[in-house]
Structures are given as structure tokens and as C-alpha cells.
Amino acid sequence: MRILVTGGAGKVATSLRSRLVADGRVLRLFDLVHxxxxxxxxxxxxxxxxLADPDAVAAACEGVDAIxxxxxxxxxxxxxEVLRSNALGTYHLLETARRQGIKRLMIASSSHAAGFHVRDAATYPDGLPAALPPRPDTLYGWSxxxxxxxASLYVDRFGLDVICVRxxxxxxxxxxxxxxxTWLSPDDxxxxxxxxLSAPSPGFRIIWGVSxxxxxxxxxxxxxEIGYFPKDDAEVYAAERIAEFGEPDFDGDPELNRVGAWWCDWPLGRRMG
Structure with missing residues (x-):
């Protein structure tokens, strides 16, 4: 099985590479740099x-089983920039997948697509649902x-299986x-x-990427529902984090009880370092 990993030189892809080793599996890493x-x-x-170059995307997808x-x-x-890199780049990828018959994609969305949603334990005692309507906190979140x-369009119109992970x-x-x-460990x-990659016929799904x-x-x-059962718990780091940053108030602190945290307060025109 050949899997295309876009952003293959990035930190997340780098943390995944040794963890995705499997017999008969080849990772094709696609990026601007080695x-x-x-x-x-x-x-x-x-x-x-x-990703902004449709010919480069087509070449990267040749012979690929999943993305x-x-x-x-x-x-x-x-x-x-966010539309070119994220929306247009993803369009090139989905369109190429459609043309080449690649049915399975996992797409990295972001919690910032839903950033202005607020913790609501009374309404959602098991946690905010993953498929909440978008409430982006930034232009990045909007993209x-x-x-x-x-992705939903390509599932409904062309029959792809696409899971977007916030x-x-x-x-x-x-x-x-x-x-x-909100931590997602590398192992999770x-x-x-x-x-x-393995969920049978998921269609279109949105899930949270969290441990x-x-x-x-x-x-x-x-x-x-798609077979993701995380095992890691950030609580093992709680004493260290609280000693440095104080006891968190996930109910009342607007930097902690909104999905997008302090991103919700930053001006749209300000670049985030």
C-alpha cells in the first residue's frame, strides 16, 4: 500500500513516519523541501x-492508494495565502484523487475551524460534538x-471517503x-x-484530533465510530504544567473555555508567530 503524506517534511509528518511503518507499506512524502x-x-x-501546482500534485498522487x-x-x-495554501491546495488534491481513483483521504482540519464554540458541559456532558457547525476564529480557521x-462536496458528488480531523x-x-x-499525543x-485509513466506508466524517x-x-x-481509541492522557503532565501556568479554569477563562482559546482575541490582520 502506498500512502501519500503531504507536508511530508513538517513536524507532524516527521513524528508519524516511524509510527506508520508496516509490512508492504510505502510512505510517499510530498513537500517543498526534502x-x-x-x-x-x-x-x-x-x-x-x-500543493498550489496541480501538475506537481498529479505527479505525487500517481500510483497512490490513500492520502x-x-x-x-x-x-x-x-x-x-491561507486560501492558496489550504483551500486551493486541497482542491487540487481532491480533484486529482477523483481523477486517479484514489478513494481514501484523511485531511488535517483544525480546531480553529470551530474556534468560537465554547465549552458547554450542561448541554454536552460527553464533550463538544466533532461535527459542530464551523465557527472559525481566524482567516486560517476559515480556510x-x-x-x-x-471535502463534503467530493464525498457527496464523487463517492470519495474523506475524514477531516479537527x-x-x-x-x-x-x-x-x-x-x-486539547493535547493529541504523537502515539495517539x-x-x-x-x-x-482503515475504517470501512466512512463517507464524510469530522472527528476531533485529541487524546x-x-x-x-x-x-x-x-x-x-471509525475505530480511533486514544490511550494517552495529558494528566501525567498536570503537576508540571500547573506549577508553571497555574490551575486552569476550563469553565470560566475565555482563553481556555473556547475551542480556539486566545486565537479568538487576535486581530485578523495580525500574523501569528
Whole structure:
């Protein structure tokens, strides 16, 4: 099985490469630059190019069985940049998949596509549903909401199977005390990708990309429906994070009780470093 991984030189893809090693599996890494060398990598190929170039995308997809789409602009930028890198780039990928008969895609959306939703334990005791309507907190989040709607179109019109993952904080350890709720560990990230690749006929789905954190307030139900059962819990880092950042208030603090946290407060014109 050959899997195209866009954004193949990025941090998330780099953390996945050794975790996705399997007999008979080849990862084709697609990016603007060569991916770093890592220990434990399996069979790999590298294709250089841009998601903004439909010919490069077509070449990268040749002979591919499934796609893990991690590439694009990952921070706030102006409208032209986020639309070119994320919406247009994803269009090129989906259109190429349609033309080449590639049916299965996992697409990295973002929690920022739903950033202005607020924790509501009374209404959602098991956590905010993954498929809440978009409430983007930035132009970046808006571009990810556009990607989700585009994926839905390609599922409904052309019969693709596409799972969009509203990713939380995918880091080696949970950053700040916000990460106690929204962390996605690298090992759970790999479990999530495997579930997205193997779920039978999922159609169009949106799931949260989050670990089984004790303080989690995003639902795991939608992920479990496709076979994603995370194992890691940010609580093992709680004492360290609280000592540095204080006890988090996920009910009342607007930097913690909104999906998009402080991104909801930043001016649209400001680039996020």
C-alpha cells in the first residue's frame, strides 16, 4: 500500500513516519523541501512540489492508494495565502484523487475551524460534538472550514471517503495548561491516522484530533465510530504544567473555555508567530 503524506517534511509528518511503518507499506512524502532523516523510518519515497501546482500534485498522487493530507499553511496569514495554501491546495488534491481513483483521504482540519464554540458541559456532558457547525476564529480557521465543506462536496458528488480531523495540540508533550484538555499525543496521532485509513466506508466524517485526556471537553464518540481509541492522557503532565501556568479554569477563562482559546482575541490582520 502506498500512502501519500503531504507536508511530508513538517513536524507532524516527521513524528508519524516511524509510527506508520508496516509490512508492504510505502510512505510517499510530498513537500517543498526534502524531509529530514529519521531513525526507524520504513519504506519511503520523496516527491518535491507545491500543493498550489496541480501538475506537481498529479505527479505525487500517481500510483497512490490513500492520502494523509497534512500540508498547507499552519498559522494565521492573509486571506490570499491561507486560501492558496489550504483551500486551493486541497482542491487540487481532491480533484486529482477523483481523477486517479484514489478513494481514501484523511485531511488535517483544525480546531480553529470551530474556534468560537465554547465549552458547554450542561448541554454536552460527553464533550463538544466533532461535527459542530464551523465557527472559525481566524482567516486560517476559515480556510480549514472551507476545506471541510470542499471535502463534503467530493464525498457527496464523487463517492470519495474523506475524514477531516479537527486537530487540537499535536505535540510531544502538552503545551501550556490548555494542553491538559486539547493535547493529541504523537502515539495517539498515529492511532488516529491508522483508523482513518482503515475504517470501512466512512463517507464524510469530522472527528476531533485529541487524546483521552482527563480534562478533555471534546467528544471522542465520533472518533470511536471509525475505530480511533486514544490511550494517552495529558494528566501525567498536570503537576508540571500547573506549577508553571497555574490551575486552569476550563469553565470560566475565555482563553481556555473556547475551542480556539486566545486565537479568538487576535486581530485578523495580525500574523501569528
Amino acid at each position: 524531509p529530514p532523516e529519521i531513525d526507524g523510518a520504513g519504506a519511503e519515497e520523496t516527491v518535491l512540489g507545491s 494523509v493530507h497534512l500540508g498547507g499553511q499552519s498559522k494565521e496569514a492573509d486571506a490570499g 480549514k472550514a472551507a476545506v471541510e465543506s470542499l 486537530i487540537g495540540l499535536w505535540f510531544p508533550t502538552p503545551p501550556q495548561n490548555r494542553g491538559l484538555a 496521532g498515529a492511532r488516529l491516522v491508522e483508523a482513518c 483521552r485526556n482527563t480534562r478533555r471537553w471534546w467528544s471522542l464518540a465520533e472518533g470511536e
